[in-house]
Each structure stands twice: as C-alpha cells, then as structure tokens.
Amino acid sequence: MALHRRVDEAEADSELDINPVYVREVHLHVPRNRLPEHGMLPDTALQAVRDELILDGNARLNLATFVTTWMEPQAQQLMADCFDKNMIDKDEYPQTAELERRCVNILAELWHAPGCEPGPDGTALATGVGCSTTGSSEACMLGGMALLWRWRARRAAAGADTTKPNLVMGSNVQVCWEKFCRYWQVEPRLVPMAAGRLHLTGAEAAARCDENTIGVVAVMGSTMDGSYEPVLEINEELDKLKAAKGLDIPIHVDGASGGFVAPFLHPDLLWDFRVPRVASINSSGHKYGLVYPGVGWVVWRDAEALPEDLIFKVNYLGGEMPTFALNFSRPGSQVAAQYYNFLRLGFSGYQEIQQACQDVAKYLSSEIAVMGPFELLTDGSDLPVFAFKLRDPDAVGYTVFDLSERLRQRGWLVPAYTFPEDLQDTAVIRIVVRNGLSRDLAEVLLNDLKVQVQVLDAHPHPPAPLMPGSTRERGGFAH
Numbered sequence: 041m042a043l044h045r046r047v048d049e050a051e052a053d054s055e056l057d058i059n060p061v062y063v064r065e066v067h068l069h070v071p072r073n074r075l076p077e078h079g080m081l082p083d084t085a086l087q088a089v090r091d092e093l094i095l096d097g098n099a100r101l102n103l104a105t106f107v108t109t110w111m112e113p114q115a116q117q118l119m120a121d122c123f124d125k126n127m128i129d130k131d132e133y134p135q136t137a138e139l140e141r142r143c144v145n146i147l148a149e150l151w152h153a154p155g156c157e158p159g160p161d162g163t164a165l166a167t168g169v170g171c172s173t174t175g176s177s178e179a180c181m182l183g184g185m186a187l188l189w190r191w192r193a194r195r196a197a198a199g200a201d202t203t204k205p206n207l208v209m210g211s212n213v214q215v216c217w218e219k220f221c222r223y224w225q226v227e228p229r230l231v232p233m234a235a236g237r238l239h240l241t242g243a244e245a246a247a248r249c250d251e252n253t254i255g256v257v258a259v260m261g262s263t264m265d266g267s268y269e270p271v272l273e274i275n276e277e278l279d280k281l282k283a284a285k286g287l288d289i290p291i292h293v294d295g296a297s298g299g300f301v302a303p304f305l306h307p308d309l310l311w312d313f314r315v316p317r318v319a320s321i322n323s324s325g326h327k328y329g330l331v332y333p334g335v336g337w338v339v340w341r342d343a344e345a346l347p348e349d350l351i352f353k354v355n356y357l358g359g360e361m362p363t364f365a366l367n368f369s370r371p372g373s374q375v376a377a378q379y380y381n382f383l384r385l386g387f388s389g390y391q392e393i394q395q396a397c398q399d400v401a402k403y404l405s406s407e408i409a410v411m412g413p414f415e416l417l418t419d420g421s422d423l424p425v426f427a428f429k430l431r432d433p434d435a436v437g438y439t440v441f442d443l444s445e446r447l448r449q450r451g452w453l454v455p456a457y458t459f460p461e462d463l464q465d466t467a468v469i470r471i472v473v474r475n476g477l478s479r480d481l482a483e484v485l486l487n488d489l490k491v492q493v494q495v496l497d498a499h500p501h502p503p504a505p506l507m508p509g510s511t512r513e514r515g516g517f518a519h
C-alpha cells in the first residue's frame with residue numbers, strides 16, 4: 041500500500057465534478073478529499089467513481105503483472121456470493137474453512153509433501169500443513185517466520201547466540217523478502233547478480249551460509265526474468281556444507297508463480313518437497329493459480345516444519361481451529377474461487393492453460409529475438425515470462441524505456457526496468473504471458489513493437505525526463 045500524505049486543499053482541485061445531465065441530484069457539491077457532509081444516490085456515486093477509474097490502464101493488456109486479470113463469469117458470480125463471508129470466522133462459515141483445508145491438501149499433494157500422495161488404497165497417510173494468505177508476500181513472511189523460529193529454538197537449545205540471524209538469497213528476490221528481513225530484523229545476505237548469472241546458484245548460496253543462517257530462499261521463477269532457480273543444486277551444495285561444517289540449512293521455495301506452473305509444465309523437475317531440504321513453499325493463487333487478487337498459499341513439509349508457538353487457535357464448530365496469519369479479517373471469495381478453479385480445471389485444465397501461455401511466450405520471444413535490435417535474457421521456457429534488452433544500446437538512438445512508453449500509447453503495459461545492484465546498467469523489458477494473452481493478441485503486440493522500433497530508428501531522440509524538470513533517472517517499474 042502506497043503511503044499517502046494529506047492533501048493541501050488550497051493546492052488541489054477540491055471538488056469532484058459530477059456531470060449534471062446524468063444524475064438526478066443537481067448542484068451536488070462533492071469534496072474530493074474529505075468525507076461529504078451528506079450522501080448521494082447510489083447511481084450518482086457509481087457514476088462518479090467509475091468516471092475516475094476509466095483512467096486506469098486496461099488490465100487485460102497489462103503484460104507487467106503476474107496477477108490474474110480474467111476469470112469466468114461463473115467464478116465471478118461465486119466470488120460475489122462470498123464477498124460477505126469473513127475467512128477468519130471459521131465457526132460461522134465452516135464450509136469456507138473446509139474449502140481452504142481442501143485447497144491446502146490439493147497443493148500439498150501437488151508439491152509432493154511426504155505422505156500427502158494417496159497410497160494404493162486411494163487414501164493419503166498425511167494431510168497438508170499450510171494455510172491461505174492474502175498473497176505470496178504474506179505467505180513468504182509466514183515461511184520466513186517458521187525458519188526464524190526454528191533456527192532460534194535450535195540455537196537456544198544449544199546455548200548459542202540467537203541475536204544475529206541471516207537469510208541467504210539472490211539479489212533478484214522480490215521486495216517481500218527485504219521486508220521480511222527488515223521487519224523481523226534478519227540480515228539479508230543477497231547474492232549479487234552478474235552478467236550471465238541472473239539468479240542464485242548452489243555454490244554462491246552455500247558460500248554465504250554460516251551458523252546464523254536461518255535458511256536459503258530459492259525462487260521458482262525469478263520476478264526479473266521468469267527463470268527458475270536451481271533448487272536441487274542448492275540442496276546439493278547445502279548437503280556438502282553439512283558434511284564439511286555440520287550446518288543443517290533448510291530451503292524455502294518462493295514459488296509465487298512457479299508453484300502453479302512447474303507441476304504442470306515441468307513435472308519431472310525436482311524443486312518441491314521431493315528435494316529433502318525444502319521445508320516450505322509459497323505460491324500466489326492470484327498469479328498462475330488463476331484467481332483474482334488476494335490469495336496466496338504456504339505449505340510446510342510436515343507439522344514439524346511449522347513451530348507450534350506460531351499457531352493461534354480460533355473458534356470452529358464449538359472447537360478450536362489452528363490458524364497462522366499476519367492479518368485477521370479477509371473475504372472468503374478468493375478461497376472459494378481457488379477451489380472452484382481446482383474443480384473446474386483439474387490437472388489437465390491447468391496444464392492446458394499454462395501450456396498455452398508458454399506457447400505464446402516462446403512464440404513472442406522467438407519473434408523478438410530475430411527482429412534485430414534485441415537480445416533475449418530468457419525465452420519463456422521456465423515461467424511463461426521472458427526478458428529482453430537492446431543488443432547494443434549505444435548503437436541505437438533510443439532506450440527500452442522509450443519503447444515501453446510508445447507501446448503504452450497503444451494501451452500495452454509492458455514494463456522496462458533496470459536490474460538490481462551490480463547489474464544496474466542492464467535495462468530490460470519483461471513480458472508476462474498470462475491466461476488471456478492469445479496468439480492473436482501476441483501478433484498485434486509484435487506488430488506494434490516492430491512499428492515502434494521503426495519509428496524510433498527513424499527519429500532517435502535523447503531520453504526525456506519522467507516529469508518536467510525531473511532529474512530522476514528512468515529506472516522503471518517497481519516489482
């Protein structure tokens with residue numbers, strides 16, 4: 041949530057302009073930044089708010105976001121049916137709680153949590169340990185807290201210092217991990233990116249671990265370029281560290297996007313609980329889980345991986361239900377919609393959708409690769425996401441920021457940004473292919489890209505500042 045400052049009414053346009061032709065309440069005075077003294081008719085309020093919102097971009101053309109921008113009308117109806125149910129009221133809405141439990145179980149099986157796969161008689165030995173959240177950020181916080189609590193308990197039991205925890209991860213991690221470290225006072229040990237190494241490797245991770253390392257974060261699909269980090273290789277290097285120094289370090293997999301992609305497109309890739317050091321996995325139901333925003337999931341390998349003292353009990357059917365969350369109230373709609381998707385699509389439906397996304401991503405990247413000025417950093421083979429840069433930025437009279445801006449004139453929201461520290465001079469464009477970006481739309485995008493390259497080639501110009509008088513460099517989009 042962006043933090044906003046109080047608006048100075050003297051400087052701002054203080055009243056909303058309501059078109060008198062379309063409303064029954066003429067001469068309405070509606071302050072923009074203060075609570076109006078009196079209310080208005082619902083249609084008037086609807087008109088006023090809708091009119092403002094038309095300035096937002098078109099969500100379907102937003103190729104910057106990983107988050108779902110289209111659901112079936114039936115799913116929308118189901119969500120509307122559940123907006124009024126509070127997820128936390130387990131006692132009042134026990135069936136919503138039951139759907140959450142089933143979703144956790146489905147994910148635990150999908151991610152190969154031990155005992156969660158059905159045996160020969162069709163029943164599983166274990167049920168999944170996990171919960172829904174508002175998104176991957178909260179899920180990562182919970183995963184990180186479990187690592188921190190377990191490390192602290194181990195150290196306390198050994199009579200060792202518990203004041204200097206650290207977490208090892210690539211500098212390409214999403215900002216939620218920096219937040220986790222800041223809020224819980226954990227030292228972030230960021231492995232820098234380097235030319236040709238755009239994410240974490242096993243050796244680089246192990247080299248930064250010590251007795252204060254609470255865990256290593258491996259990202260299954262990097263937000264920067266969609267590439268998977270090598271979870272198995274990280275596991276192997278941590279095994280070597282255990283043999284050499286006795287350090288026993290767990291892995292948390294941030295599968296914000298990949299948790300709903302890898303099981304369907306890369307079933308043989310070992311990245312989940314089949315990898316022994318993986319203690320917990322998060323994913324965003326609202327990304328490739330195909331639900332509208334606000335739902336994430338976190339699943340632990342087993343009950344042992346989630347310290348008991350992090351769990352709170354809420355009332356449930358006269359009994360108690362264990363919960364673990366940072367927030368309290370939250371609508372039940374997203375969980376119902378996630379379960380709807382599981383029923384509606386099944387394994388094959390998810391596979392078909394993710395495959396269609398990947399086909400479009402690979403098609404787009406292969407066409408962009410042969411256009412001339414661009415070089416691919418990734419091609420959409422992991423997540424259906426790819427990044428590309430100008431092959432020789434000094435040889436052309438424009439930047440990826442110019443291209444991004446020009447594509448926006450046509451409605452495409454395609455972010456350009458620079459990589460983190462140590463690779464800040466690399467500026468790229470990233471395209472996230474989601475359900476709904478059809479091959480036809482991809483053709484239109486390619487065509488628009490070609491036209492804009494021609495225009496910029498013919499009319500090179502020095503980079504314009506972001507705002508009149510601004511000296512801020514164009515670093516781009518915040519992930």
Ligand SMILES: Cc1ncc(COP(=O)(O)O)c(C=O)c1O
Pocket residue numbers: 106174175176177178180214216259260261262263294295296297324336519
């Ligand atoms: C790898 C990764 N982790 C965490 C997040 C945060 O996810 P959410 O937006 O669901 O909170 C993102 C979002 O893009 C991400 O890509």
